[in-house]
Amino acid sequence: MNAKLSVLDLVIYPEGRTIADAFHASRDLARHVEKLGYTRYWMAEHHNLEGIASAATSILIGYIAENTKSLRVGSGGIMLPNHSPLVIAEQFGTLATLYPGRIDLGLGRAPGTDQMTMRALRRDSGANGDDFAELIAELSYYFEKAGPGQKLKAIPGEGVDVPLYILGSSLYSAHLAARLGRPYAFAGHFAPQMMLEAFALYQREFRPSAVLQKPYNMVGVAVVAAPTDEEAEFLATSLYIRFLSLIRGTLRRSQPPVKSMDGLWSQQEEDAVKSMMKTVVIGGPDKVKKGLLALQKSTGADEFIITSDLYEQDHRLRSYSLIAESWGAGTQ
DSSP states (O other): OOOEEEEEEOOBOOTTOOHHHHHHHHHHHHHHHHHHTOOEEEEOOOOSOTTBOOSSHHHHHHHHHHTOSSOEEEEEEEEGGGSOHHHHHHHHHHHHHHSTTOEEEEEEOSOSSOHHHHHHHHTTOOOOSTTHHHHHHHHHHHHSOOOTTOOOOOTTTTTOOOOEEEEESSHHHHHHHHHHTOOEEEOTTTOOTTHHHHHHHHHHHOOOOSSOSSOOEEEEEEEEEOSSHHHHHHHHHHHHHHHHHHHTTOOOOOOOOOSOOTTTSOHHHHHHHHHHTTTOEEESHHHHHHHHHHHHHHHTOSEEEEEOOOSSHHHHHHHHHHHHHHHTGGGO
16 A cells, blocks of 8 residues: 655745745645645754744644645654743644644654754753653643643643654664654655664564554655656756755755756765765656655655655645655545
8 A cells, every 4th residue: 555645844945035935835835735635744843944944833833724624734843852841732732722633743852953053942951852752751741631630731732632753863763652652754855874774673662552553654755756857857956955055064045956966066975965865756757656666665654754845836836746646645
């Protein structure tokens, strides 16, 4: 059976566009993929990253939920060590009360930014993500039905059904998701190196829980779909340029695609970028379907969380349409 299709939106504002443009583009994309039959629409928490406008993730989730009808909307993810679990319980309890049965809470432990910004976010806290499991336990407690005499409650949040998902790009997250019996989403779209090992570990160590009886694999993957393989390769150069700026430590907004990357990167830089992007699927409909089938076979994916952050919004919308048409999103 084909894996479900979902969206990971980084809320990008490319060169020449504004942050307001990015928010409106996300709204339009969410409406578009809802019609195509995609399962869920997640946004990632990032801070102080040029070209990415998803810092206030909870607010954006409400904006997308308000502008769609049935699509599940959530975080991919909230970086929990950046926040008080009580505040996150209140925020997502509010969202799930406003949009019942539609809100997901994906959780990660990375800062979602650089070290300087992390210190600004976490202020006096010495936490570096090592207490992630304890933070999740505290968060889960606030969503449970309050016991007699319980003095501290998340209002709203207490007794509200908000599904939790564990996100990661390491073996640590795989161990934790397996131990907690939660769905596991791996960030294969930018850190694929340990992906297969992580999913194997998750499958092997999974413990059934009250919320999940068997493992559920969610694979983050970048896809560039176009009518032809040649056009897709051309559009993908925008991704190459952005990853190149990332490894150079000078992250730039998304740039227009170029005819050739020759002269723009060294051989070492090309190898580094392609290592980070080795799971990316680029091509026309046939090549995209073959690429996703191969990835499903190697990972056991139950669901793909797809990012297709192309420079032009029209190309982005078209890419998600072609992915759905080739894969059959609306028939799942």
